[in-house]
Amino acid sequence: MSERETLTYDGFGKAVREVATVVHRSGFQPDVVLSIARGGLPFGGCLGYALDVKNAFVVNVEFYTGIDTRLEMPVMLPPTPQAVDLAGMKVLIADDVADTGRTLQLVRDFFAEQVAEARTAVIYEKPQSVISCDYVWKRTDRWINFPWSTLPPVTQEGEKP
DSSP states (O other), X not given: OOSEEEXXXXXXXXXXHHHHHHHHHHTOOOSEEEEEETTHHHHHHHHHHHHTOOOXXXXXXXXXXXXXXXXXXXXXXXXXXXXXXXXXXXXXXXXXXXXXXXXXXXXXXXXXXXXXXXXXXXXXXXXXXXXXXXXXXXXXXXXXXXXXXXXXXXXXXXXXX
């Protein structure tokens, strides 16, 4: 058994369609998709298209500082969307993975009092997550290789601009 879960771009496309289908069949019709940057950006954007939701927001949260290294608590980085901007809306919060779940919990709790309803969607959920996400494509306890973050940034490949 591999130590890592590897998601390909084809697998990502399948995950988006399957999660979007489950969201749709559940009867939840979000007014906005709120993506958690950076990992949740691809998933949130694609969910918006699949669910025909044109209203999109982004919140940037720093938690991981490297492979399996993180801050003590997740921190929202500016600019932070104003909770009042989402007042009365049904919000689908999208992220790539609920590892500890603390990032999703922070974002959900930050907007909870302003929005009509907030649900969470992730590609992967790990058993140690402190929250149980509403929509999950797959559960795993492995480290995940995402197609957008497996290769190092081009700025680190030794090429001069």
